[in-house]
Every structure is written in C-alpha cells, then in structure tokens.
Amino acid sequence: MAPRNKTVPPGDAPRVIDQGSVWILVAAPSIWAAHFLLSYWVAAIWCAKLGRGTTLMEPRWIIAGLGALCIAAIIGLAVLAIRRYGGVFVIIEEITESSERARDRFVGHVALLLCVLSAVAILFTVIPGMVLGEC
Amino acid sequence: MRALGATATLTLLAGCSGRHNWLAAAGEEAQSVETLFWVVLAGAAVIWSLVIGAATYAHRAEAKPHREREARRFIIWGGVVLPVLVVCGLLVWGLLILRHITSDDGALTVRVDGERWWWRVIYDTPEGPVTTANEIRLPLGERTLFKLTADDVIHSFWVPALGGKMDMIPGRETTLALTPRKLGNWGGLCAEFCGGAHALMRFDAVVMEPGAFVRWLEQEARPAQVAEGDRGFAVFEEEGCGACHAIRGTEAQGPVGPDLTHLASRDKLGAGIYAMTPDNMARWITDTHEMKPDIDMPAYPGLQGERLDALVSFLMSLE
Structure with a gap:
C-alpha cells in the first residue's frame, strides 16, 4: 500500500511502514506469530527428531535469543509508530476528525498497543521454555 | 427461590469437604496449588475492591478536570505495567510449581496406565514390577513419582487432596509426583472426559505408615494362594x-x-x-x-x- 501524503524523493521506493500505510498494524502480531512458530519448530525438532532426550536446556537459549531479537524488532516498530505516525499510548482527546493526520494518529495508537501486546505474548512463550526446560 | 438458593449453596459447599477436597491439602503438591489459589483469590479480591471503590468514587465525586500527564501515567502504570508484572509473576510461580511436581525423581516409582475405565497400577521395585489395579497405596512423607500413560484415549490422573492433575496420553509418558502428608484414604478420579463410564473411573489413594506400606508391598508381590482343586x-x-x-x-x-x-x-x-x-x-x-x-x-x-x-x-x- 503506497503512502499517500508523503513526498517520495525521486528514485526512492515508497516505505512500507510510513504515514498512510496500515502495514504497521500487522507487523508486531506477525513477529509474535513468527516467534511462536519458530520456537515450536526448534522444540519439536530438538525433542522429536534429534533424539536428544527430554531436556530443552540447550535449545531454550535459542528460544530466548529469538525472543530478545523479536522484542527488539517490536521496540523498533513502536519507535516508528511514535515518530512516523504520531502515535501515543493514551489518547486524551478523542480522534473524531476525518483527516489523514487523525487516521495516522489512530493507526499509531493502535500499533503501539499491539506492540505491547505482542511483546508480552513473546514473553509468555519464552518464560515457560526457560522455567520448565523439558520437552 | 430462597430455598433453592440455599440448596444450591449447600450442594456446592458439600464439594468442599471430604476425601476429594483440594482445599484441605493432604499432600505437599496439593498444598502448593492451594497456596497459589489463596494468593490469587486474595489478590483478585483486592483488585476487585480497588476497581469498585474507584468506580464508586468516580460516580459520587464532583467532576473536575485531571492533568493529562497524571491521567496518562495512571493508565500506563495501572493498566499496562502492573497487570503485566502481576501476570508474569503468577506465570513464573505456577511454572515453578509445575516443574517441581513433574520433576523426574522420587523414592518410589509407580506406573499407572489409564484404561477404559479403570487403572492399571505397576509398582517398580528392585525385585521386579508388582502389578495391581484401581487402588494406589502410598507411604506417608515419601515422594512417589508416577509415570502415567493411557491405553486408548486421553485420561487425566487426579487425587485432589494429594495433588495433580496430569493428563495420561496414549503413546506418551507424563510424570507427576505426590508426597502425602496425612494418613487416610483419599479419592482419585479421571479428570478428562474419556467416554461412557468416565464418571465411574475412580480409585482409592491409601496413605500408609512407611513400615506398613513396605509390608503391604511385599504381600502384594506374592502370588495368589489357590488351593488345589478349588x-x-x-x-x-x-x-x-x-x-x-x-x-x-x-x-x-x-x-x-x-x-x-x-x-x-x-x-x-x-x-x-x-x-x-x-x-x-x-x-x-x-x-x-x-x-x-x-x-x-x-x-x-x-x-x-x-x-x-x-x-x-x-x-x-x-x-
């Protein structure tokens, strides 16, 4: 989806996550979903295919490392939501105006909340792996 | 209507007593779950009181503007940070309990196989396996490790007063430890719907003094005494x-x-x-x-x- 109100320098492709685009809304939950899937694959392959017994002591650090990377990416998205969309965590004044600016602020606000939710969801995947450490 | 309410309350309270009562723990593992329950209940009561108190205050107090910064801070800390920390803390606590009750150690190992609709019980002893069924005897104060599986459908092994529950899955082995702290005959049951006679799939978990348990296991290991020509x-x-x-x-x-x-x-x-x-x-x-x-x-x-x-x-x- 191309940005609408942005002046794109000649020769530069339009940015996917920028004012006017809603891709930022699906980015954070997609990172959570990717982390969940990768963690599942790592654990499943380790436990079922590599024949390493019933302990996840080693691959759990892979899951934790992936989690740290994903949370870092989500923090980056949150920064974009604030800088490019003008998003804030708490909207004090209602967004009722029908304008590009108001829509961007709304998208930025929702993206920020989704970033928090996705980061917590990633934590909830990493914590059981770290504490239990068993297949 | 009042009588109906009283009857329903008494019926519900009846579930809080007796040998299936997980709120009167008779084992170490049930005690850890019970403690977690009371802490969560107390925390929920405090949060509920605060929320209702705040709602009542907001309803009765004279409306006046708040500073945006204070309101934002209140929402972020009270609505995001605090719930995340509390839920993460409870998750870690629950997982530590789970890790403890499923860790692979115990003075005694008992294998239990869930069948439709009964329990095959095998005690692993140095002299070899001792097979029995539908009744589990345990020594007081000793940690017993259960290795659980199922024959055809998923069952769930639960002795509410002692601890659990744990799924029994065909083709897989799950573990659960029980450390009884009170003598008695405690009720066990299948906690996963498994077919027609699910509600009739029960067993007794009898906690004995360690000496009596050893004598019972020796007796159980012996072959039957069948008279010639019986x-x-x-x-x-x-x-x-x-x-x-x-x-x-x-x-x-x-x-x-x-x-x-x-x-x-x-x-x-x-x-x-x-x-x-x-x-x-x-x-x-x-x-x-x-x-x-x-x-x-x-x-x-x-x-x-x-x-x-x-x-x-x-x-x-x-x-």
Missing part, C-alpha cells in the same frame, strides 16, 4: 476369565483386564465405585453392564447358583 477357580477357568485377567501363581495370565491376584484386599470393586462385598461381586459378574455401562467385560447372566457362589467365594478369598 471349585471357584475351576469355574474361573471354565468361563475363560483367565483370558482377560491375571492371577499370579496360576495359569490365568490375561493382560486385558485388571490383575486379580489380590483382588479382595482392595476396598472397592469396579474401579473405586462399589464396596468389595460378595453381593456386589455376584452382581458385577451377572449384571456387569447394569453396574458399569459400556465396559469391555461381558456379563455372565447364565452363571447362577452353586457355580456363581463358588466363583464369588474364590474371588473374595484373593487377599
């Missing part, structure tokens, strides 16, 4: 009972149904549902599906009179 055992063989049931020390070695070597030493018949009495035993043989629907064991309505009496006497002698 009329009841002859009926048992003629009717083909040995094709499904094992009686150690005899030619009956059927692996399908419960091991009957020391059947009469158990308190209950039919997987924890009927008292072990001659009358119930006779009914169990002739009206099997009236007593427990859907089970694999065929009924023997034609077995009557002297032959039935002899068979019941024989089975009731297997102590």
Whole structure:
C-alpha cells in the first residue's frame, strides 16, 4: 500500500511502514506469530527428531535469543509508530476528525498497543521454555 | 427461590469437604496449588475492591478536570505495567510449581496406565514390577513419582487432596509426583472426559505408615494362594476369565483386564465405585453392564447358583 501524503524523493521506493500505510498494524502480531512458530519448530525438532532426550536446556537459549531479537524488532516498530505516525499510548482527546493526520494518529495508537501486546505474548512463550526446560 | 438458593449453596459447599477436597491439602503438591489459589483469590479480591471503590468514587465525586500527564501515567502504570508484572509473576510461580511436581525423581516409582475405565497400577521395585489395579497405596512423607500413560484415549490422573492433575496420553509418558502428608484414604478420579463410564473411573489413594506400606508391598508381590482343586477357580477357568485377567501363581495370565491376584484386599470393586462385598461381586459378574455401562467385560447372566457362589467365594478369598 503506497503512502499517500508523503513526498517520495525521486528514485526512492515508497516505505512500507510510513504515514498512510496500515502495514504497521500487522507487523508486531506477525513477529509474535513468527516467534511462536519458530520456537515450536526448534522444540519439536530438538525433542522429536534429534533424539536428544527430554531436556530443552540447550535449545531454550535459542528460544530466548529469538525472543530478545523479536522484542527488539517490536521496540523498533513502536519507535516508528511514535515518530512516523504520531502515535501515543493514551489518547486524551478523542480522534473524531476525518483527516489523514487523525487516521495516522489512530493507526499509531493502535500499533503501539499491539506492540505491547505482542511483546508480552513473546514473553509468555519464552518464560515457560526457560522455567520448565523439558520437552 | 430462597430455598433453592440455599440448596444450591449447600450442594456446592458439600464439594468442599471430604476425601476429594483440594482445599484441605493432604499432600505437599496439593498444598502448593492451594497456596497459589489463596494468593490469587486474595489478590483478585483486592483488585476487585480497588476497581469498585474507584468506580464508586468516580460516580459520587464532583467532576473536575485531571492533568493529562497524571491521567496518562495512571493508565500506563495501572493498566499496562502492573497487570503485566502481576501476570508474569503468577506465570513464573505456577511454572515453578509445575516443574517441581513433574520433576523426574522420587523414592518410589509407580506406573499407572489409564484404561477404559479403570487403572492399571505397576509398582517398580528392585525385585521386579508388582502389578495391581484401581487402588494406589502410598507411604506417608515419601515422594512417589508416577509415570502415567493411557491405553486408548486421553485420561487425566487426579487425587485432589494429594495433588495433580496430569493428563495420561496414549503413546506418551507424563510424570507427576505426590508426597502425602496425612494418613487416610483419599479419592482419585479421571479428570478428562474419556467416554461412557468416565464418571465411574475412580480409585482409592491409601496413605500408609512407611513400615506398613513396605509390608503391604511385599504381600502384594506374592502370588495368589489357590488351593488345589478349588471349585471357584475351576469355574474361573471354565468361563475363560483367565483370558482377560491375571492371577499370579496360576495359569490365568490375561493382560486385558485388571490383575486379580489380590483382588479382595482392595476396598472397592469396579474401579473405586462399589464396596468389595460378595453381593456386589455376584452382581458385577451377572449384571456387569447394569453396574458399569459400556465396559469391555461381558456379563455372565447364565452363571447362577452353586457355580456363581463358588466363583464369588474364590474371588473374595484373593487377599
């Protein structure tokens, strides 16, 4: 989806996550979903295919490392939501105006909340792996 | 309406007493779950009171503007940071409990296989496995590790007063430890709907003094004492009972149904549902599906009179 109100320098492709685009809304939950899937694959392959017994002591650090990377990416998205969309965590004044600016602020606000939710969801995947450490 | 409410309350409260009461823990593992429950309940009560208090205050107080910064800070800390920290803390606490109760160690190992709808119980001893069914005896104060699996469908092993529960999954082995802290006969049950007689799939978990437990296990390991030419055992063989049931020390070695070597030493018949009495035993043989629907064991309505009496006497002698 191309940005609408942005002046794109000649020769530069339009940015996917920028004012006017809603891709930022699906980015954070997609990172959570990717982390969940990768963690599942790592654990499943380790436990079922590599024949390493019933302990996840080693691959759990892979899951934790992936989690740290994903949370870092989500923090980056949150920064974009604030800088490019003008998003804030708490909207004090209602967004009722029908304008590009108001829509961007709304998208930025929702993206920020989704970033928090996705980061917590990633934590909830990493914590059981770290504490239990068993297949 | 009031009477109906009182009846419903009494019915619910009745579930809070007796040998299935997980709120009066008789084991270390149940105690850890009970403590977690009371902490969560108290925390929930505090949060509920604060929220209702704030709502009441907001409703009654004179409306006045708040500073945006303060409002934003209140929402972020009270609505995001605090809930995340509390829920993460509870998650870690719950996972630590789970790790403790499933860790692979114990002074005694008991394998339990969930069948439709009864429990195959095998004690691993240095002298070899000791097989029994539908009754689990445990030594007081010692951690017993249960290795759980299932024969055909998913069951769940639960002794509310002692600890659990844990799924029993065909083709997989799950573990659960129980450390009883009180003597007694505690109720166990299947906590995962597993078919027609699910609600009748129960067992007794009998906690004994360690010395008495060792003597019981030695007795349980012995073969049955069957007299030469026993009329009841002859009926048992003629009717083909040995094709499904094992009686150690005899030619009956059927692996399908419960091991009957020391059947009469158990308190209950039919997987924890009927008292072990001659009358119930006779009914169990002739009206099997009236007593427990859907089970694999065929009924023997034609077995009557002297032959039935002899068979019941024989089975009731297997102590």
